[in-house]
Amino acid sequence: MKEREADGQIRYARAPCVTVRRATIADLERIMEIEVTAYSAPWHTQTMRSELEADPERKVYLVAEVDGWMAGYIGSHVFAGEVHIATVAVAPRYQRMGLGELLVLTMLAYAVEHGCDYVTLEYRISNRAAEQLYQKVGFIPVRVRTSYYIDNGEDAIVAEITNIRGSRYRKKLERLIERWGLRHEYDVHVII
Numbered sequence: 001m002k003e004r005e006a007d008g009q010i011r012y013a014r015a016p017c018v019t020v021r022r023a024t025i026a027d028l029e030r031i032m033e034i035e036v037t038a039y040s041a042p043w044h045t046q047t048m049r050s051e052l053e054a055d056p057e058r059k060v061y062l063v064a065e066v067d068g069w070m071a072g073y074i075g076s077h078v079f080a081g082e083v084h085i086a087t088v089a090v091a092p093r094y095q096r097m098g099l100g101e102l103l104v105l106t107m108l109a110y111a112v113e114h115g116c117d118y119v120t121l122e123y124r125i126s127n128r129a130a131e132q133l134y135q136k137v138g139f140i141p142v143r144v145r146t147s148y149y150i151d152n153g154e155d156a157i158v159a160e161i162t163n164i165r166g167s168r169y170r171k172k173l174e175r176l177i178e179r180w181g182l183r184h185e186y187d188v189h190v191i192i
């Protein structure tokens with residue numbers, strides 16, 4: 001519920017409810033709406049469809065909803081004790097509200113809980129938001145894939161977190177989740 005205050009600003013009368021849940025094929029349309037606004041070279045609908053229809057143990061897709069409205073999603077490929085984060089996007093009007101970080105932290109916690117020890121991803125060398133987000137949660141850039149992106153020939157940075165189930169990273173992850181909770185006034189429900 002929103003209320004208009006004396007200064008004319010709209011503020012939430014209570015903490016917004018943020019739900020992180022598994023994506024289903026019913027989410028395809030809204031995911032694609034976000035995909036085409038968030039990415040310069042979005043995936044085709046058919047690619048996203050096959051991701052959402054794949055074995056949910058191997059392709060883990062989560063969405064974040066704010067008061068029931070999907071604001072972002074993350075998708076990972078899980079295999080042989082490894083997690084590869086293939087995509088994460090937040091709709092422009094919901095960006096800089098902590099949701100991208102919440103999705104990444106939730107996926108990292110999922111990896112730990114499901115016995116995975118190694119997480120990788122890649123991002124465009126020009127993508128400052130992605131770089132800062134991934135650095136914040138502990139990804140280390142390890143190599144460059146030259147001319148990786150076919151739309152503009154841009155390089156990709158490959159980054160990783162090793163030994164995420166070790167006590168050092170688990171403590172870091174706990175601290176990151178705790179700090180996120182202290183900073184963001186949401187009523188959070190994670191159902192995965």
Ligand SMILES: CC(C)(COP(=O)(O)OP(=O)(O)OC[C@H]1O[C@@H](n2cnc3c(N)ncnc32)[C@H](O)[C@@H]1OP(=O)(O)O)[C@@H](O)C(=O)NCCC(=O)NCCS
Nearest residue numbers: 038088089090095096097098099100101123129130132133
């Ligand atoms: C990258 C993306 C998912 C971040 O989502 P978000 O919800 O806006 O990010 P958050 O509000 O959770 O921010 C978490 C951290 O990310 C970093 N960050 C996010 N947006 C940033 C920006 N525009 N510039 C610099 N750092 C940024 C910061 O480190 C931030 O921490 P801080 O708030 O303590 O500074 C979002 O910008 C997006 O959807 N971009 C388009 C798609 C994309 O590039 N995905 C990544 C592909 S590899």
